[in-house]
Amino acid sequence: MSGRHAVADRMGNHRPGLLNVVSSELLRLRRRGIALGWLGLTTAMAVLINVVMFQIVKNGSPPPLNGPGINFPTATTLLSDKGIVAGLPAASSMFGVVALSFWALATSTDYSTGLVRVLVSAQPRRWRLVMGKWMALALATALTTVVALVVSLMVAPIAARAAGFTPTAWGTNLGPDLASATVNLFCALLVWGTIGLALATLTRSSGIAIGVGIGYVLLLETVIKAAVSSAGRWLPGTTIAALANGGTPDLTYGRALALGLVYVVVALGAALVVFTRRDVTD
Amino acid sequence: MIDVEANRLVMCVSAHLHTGMSMGVIRTDRLTRRFGDLVAVDDLSVEVPRGGVTGLVGPNGSGKSTLIRMLLGLIRPSSGTADVLGHPISRPEVYASQVGALVEAPAFVPGLSARANLRSLARLRGLPDVRVEDVLMTVGLMGREQEPVKRFSLGMKQRLGIAAAMLPDPQVLVLDEPTNGLDPAGIVEIRGLLQRLGESGRSVIVSSHLLAEIQSVCDHLLVLRFGVLMYAGPMADLLQRAESHIDVQPEFDSDLERLHQVLVDAGWTVTTDSSGQLRVLAPLAAAAQVNRDAGSGGVTLRAIHARQDDLERIFLEMTGTNDDELAASRAAALRPPHDPGATSNEADR
Numbered sequence: 001m002s003g004r005h006a007v008a009d010r011m012g013n014h015r016p017g018l019l020n021v022v023s024s025e026l027l028r029l030r031r032r033g034i035a036l037g038w039l040g041l042t043t044a045m046a047v048l049i050n051v052v053m054f055q056i057v058k059n060g061s062p063p064p065l066n067g068p069g070i071n072f073p074t075a076t077t078l079l080s081d082k083g084i085v086a087g088l089p090a091a092s093s094m095f096g097v098v099a100l101s102f103w104a105l106a107t108s109t110d111y112s113t114g115l116v117r118v119l120v121s122a123q124p125r126r127w128r129l130v131m132g133k134w135m136a137l138a139l140a141t142a143l144t145t146v147v148a149l150v151v152s153l154m155v156a157p158i159a160a161r162a163a164g165f166t167p168t169a170w171g172t173n174l175g176p177d178l179a180s181a182t183v184n185l186f187c188a189l190l191v192w193g194t195i196g197l198a199l200a201t202l203t204r205s206s207g208i209a210i211g212v213g214i215g216y217v218l219l220l221e222t223v224i225k226a227a228v229s230s231a232g233r234w235l236p237g238t239t240i241a242a243l244a245n246g247g248t249p250d251l252t253y254g255r256a257l258a259l260g261l262v263y264v265v266v267a268l269g270a271a272l273v274v275f276t277r278r279d280v281t282d
Numbered sequence: 283m284i285d286v287e288a289n290r291l292v293m294c295v296s297a298h299l300h301t302g303m304s305m306g307v308i309r310t311d312r313l314t315r316r317f318g319d320l321v322a323v324d325d326l327s328v329e330v331p332r333g334g335v336t337g338l339v340g341p342n343g344s345g346k347s348t349l350i351r352m353l354l355g356l357i358r359p360s361s362g363t364a365d366v367l368g369h370p371i372s373r374p375e376v377y378a379s380q381v382g383a384l385v386e387a388p389a390f391v392p393g394l395s396a397r398a399n400l401r402s403l404a405r406l407r408g409l410p411d412v413r414v415e416d417v418l419m420t421v422g423l424m425g426r427e428q429e430p431v432k433r434f435s436l437g438m439k440q441r442l443g444i445a446a447a448m449l450p451d452p453q454v455l456v457l458d459e460p461t462n463g464l465d466p467a468g469i470v471e472i473r474g475l476l477q478r479l480g481e482s483g484r485s486v487i488v489s490s491h492l493l494a495e496i497q498s499v500c501d502h503l504l505v506l507r508f509g510v511l512m513y514a515g516p517m518a519d520l521l522q523r524a525e526s527h528i529d530v531q532p533e534f535d536s537d538l539e540r541l542h543q544v545l546v547d548a549g550w551t552v553t554t555d556s557s558g559q560l561r562v563l564a565p566l567a568a569a570a571q572v573n574r575d576a577g578s579g580g581v582t583l584r585a586i587h588a589r590q591d592d593l594e595r596i597f598l599e600m601t602g603t604n605d606d607e608l609a610a611s612r613a614a615a616l617r618p619p620h621d622p623g624a625t626s627n628e629a630d631r
Contacts, residue, residue: 016379016408024406031393114389118446121354121383122406124374280356 021123021132022139029106029140038102042095042144046151049091053078054156054163070094071241079165081173085181087152092185092244093217093237095148096192100213101206103137103196108206111282126276134197134268141193145186149178180246188244191260192217195236198267201275204282236263307332307454307485308353313362315348315509322348324509325362330487330502335480337500337517338489341601345509346489347386350456354383367453379407382452384460388443392432396423396442399431403446417445422471436463444472455479458489473499497521497593507601517593524591528562528569530576531585544579545572566590 029035049070057075070093073086088095110116123129160167192213199209217237225232232238233250239259247253306329315323323345330336338346351357353366355374369376390399400414418424421441431439440463447455460476461469476499480486490496496503503520505513513520532541542560545552550572551563562572569588576583591599 016406020405020408024402027398027402027405028391028394030398031391033393109391113391114387115391116389117351117354117356117385118383118389118403119406120356121374121381121385122378122403122450124355124378279358280351 016123018128018132018135021128022135025133025136026139029136034102034106038098038140038144039147041098042148043151045091045094045098046087046148047155049087049094050152050155050159051162053087053090054159054165058163058165071245078160079167079169081169081171082177082181083160083167084156084170084174085149085152085177087156088148088181088185089245092188092241095144095185096189096240096244097214097218099141099144099189099193100196101210102140103193104200104209104213105206106137107133107197107200108204108209111204112206114282116280116282120280127272130201130268130272130275134194137193137197138190141189142186145182145189148185149182153178184244184246187257187260188240191236191240191243191263194264194267198271201271234259239263306330308364308366308487310349310364311362313349313352313364314360315345315352315357316360322509323352323359323506326506326509326511328504328511328514330485330504332485333480333483334501335476335486335488335499336502336504337496338487338504338506339491339493339496339597340506340512343508344506344601346506347458348509349506350383350385350458350487350489353456354381354385356385377454379450380453381456382447382450382454383456383458384443384447385456385458387462388439388446390431390439390442390446393430395428395430396434396445397427399442400446400449404449407450409449413449413451417448420448420475421445437465437468440464441468441472444475452484454485454487456487456489459491460488461490461492461495469495493594493597494592505597505600512600520596521593524596526564526566526588526590528564528566528572529585529587529589530560530562530572530583532576533582533584537581540579541576541581541583544576544581547579548575550575 053072056072057078071090073083073090077083077086110119119129120126157170196209196213199213200206203209203212217240221235221237224235225238238251239256242248242251242253242256243260247256251259308330310326310328313323313326314321322343326345326349338349340346348357352359353364353371355371355378359371364371366374367377367380390396391402394402397414397418400417401411404411404414415424418427421444423438423441423445426434426438431442434442440460444457444460447457457476461472464472473495476486476488480501488496488500497517500517502515503513503517504511530541530545532538538558538560542552542554545560545562553561553563555561562568564572566588569586573583573586
């Protein structure tokens with residue numbers, strides 16, 4: 001891709017648009033550390049959750065409650081038609097942590113390397129830089145979601161056989177099951193990632209952004225929910241988990257989708273306001 | 283120390299007479315930027331002529347980078363206005379495609395190759411990939427373009443930073459310390475490149491601490507100190523202000539006092555430096571006459587050196603020669619306006 005998205009004005013000056021920013025950002029996302037790290041961790045998570053959830057059911061022990069972001073499925077769920085992709089919603093928080101981390105990393109390195117100076121002087125319409133980055137990271141997230149799905153499809157049958165299960169219901173409703181699991185996980189990761197982008201923009205530090213993001217969702221929100229149970233229905237962590245699971249008894253899918261959208265808009269809005277108004281002194 | 287305010291006024295007028303108000307590629311009008319109590323750029327009114335190479339010099343903390351950042355739209359002024367290529371700096375998107383910049387250290391994604399880094403910037407600007415090959419060739423990085431930037435030396439990163447600034451084939455090129463980290467051959471190469479760009483009608487603005495470098499490459503000069511304009515105008519005009527002197531040494535050290543008296547009697551202004559050497563404040567052409575006067579007084583000279591101040595000396599006279607002078611000036615600049623001891627500069631404002 002070259003400069004074909006750019007528009008030239010009457011004086012022949014290039015006026016690059018949003019797609020130029022997306023294209024530029026996608027090229028920078030190809031760096032080995034981010035590409036391999038993100039895809040590698042996603043693959044590792046997908047393998048791990050599929051192996052562990054079948055082993056837990058095989059051992060007959062009840063699934064751990066209030067675990068660190070993982071909702072282990074029951075044997076009934078695993079043997080149902082949705083069992084082949086049950087690992088995706090089960091480990092959505094872990095995939096989410098990975099997504100938040102890499103969105104934050106991709107954002108904060110613009111500050112740590114000083115690249116933000118170059119980017120803003122080349123594209124002074126700063127909102128385009130934020131939106132372009134968001135769109136590029138959303139595309140990368142879609143790719144990692146597909147990777148998580150493919151890995152689950154490959155590992156789940158092996159893990160099920162190794163645990164002594166023969167899930168006959170798998171494949172009876174494969175298309176819709178795969179589509180819903182993929183879309184739900186993608187939506188959940190999009191909320192996680194946008195929060196990561198916003199935190200990294202606000203703090204200009206991947207370490208702080210990741211620490212705050214993960215600390216809140218995995219620890220602080222658990223404490224808040226324990227203290228004020230009614231708040232649990234709309235807090236980000238609960239919303240994202242409901243989104244990944246296609247809805248829960250506490251939060252319907254439609255409501256989770258709407259709340260997720262609100263969180264994306266608020267986080268992205270905060271990032272836009274801060275980035276467009278703040279001096280670039282890094 | 284020269285009278286700062288009077289000099290500033292004269293130099294501003296001088297700059298405008300030389301450059302012409304309508305010819306400037308950059309124009310600032312009472313441009314000011316404060317960071318809390320610190321006034322980084324102070325009521326700056328100046329014009330940078332179109333075409334050629336303009337040097338931007340000043341001690342650390344003089345506001346050079348702040349000025350550059352305001353012109354590029356990275357930070358906003360506290361007050362005042364400025365235009366770049368006739369467009370206000372409040373709308374940098376209008377002129378961004380005609381301005382290339384290397385601000386402070388070159389900034390790239392370390393894990394990506396030089397070519398990938400430039401391609402990502404070319405895409406951001408909506409430029410074809412062929413521009414990347416052009417600028418890589420221009421800065422002499424062809425052959426190393428596939429290597430990750432993290433393996434580059436400081437000099438190579440500097441070349442890459444200049445390449446990135448040149449990507450849009452800009453009318454205005456702003457380079458902050460462009461020769462930083464370059465070896466002598468690289469410095470000569472980049473100096474030649476800057477001169478060619480300036481001669482081609484582009485406006486090159488170079489910020490540097492290397493005054494010899496600035497002197498050799500720049501046609502015009504802006505000197506800042508604590509955000510205040512000390513000089514703006516042609517380099518040649520500034521160098522004309524350089525003082526000359528003649529250092530003399532008698533054949534025998536015992537004749538030092540006698541030589542001093544002889545030269546004073548002949549009407550010369552004579553000073554003694556810290557090493558005891560006599561210095562006659564006189565034009566270079568007076569060296570022969572000084573020699574004759576010494577001989578007439580019965581003192582034979584062992585050495586006579588006629589010297590003229592270079593840009594460095596002039597710069598130090600403007601900005602202060604040591605840290606104490608700089609600190610004193612800084613304290614004066616930071617003094618609140620209601621302070622009875624406020625400087626004339628503050629009173630003017």
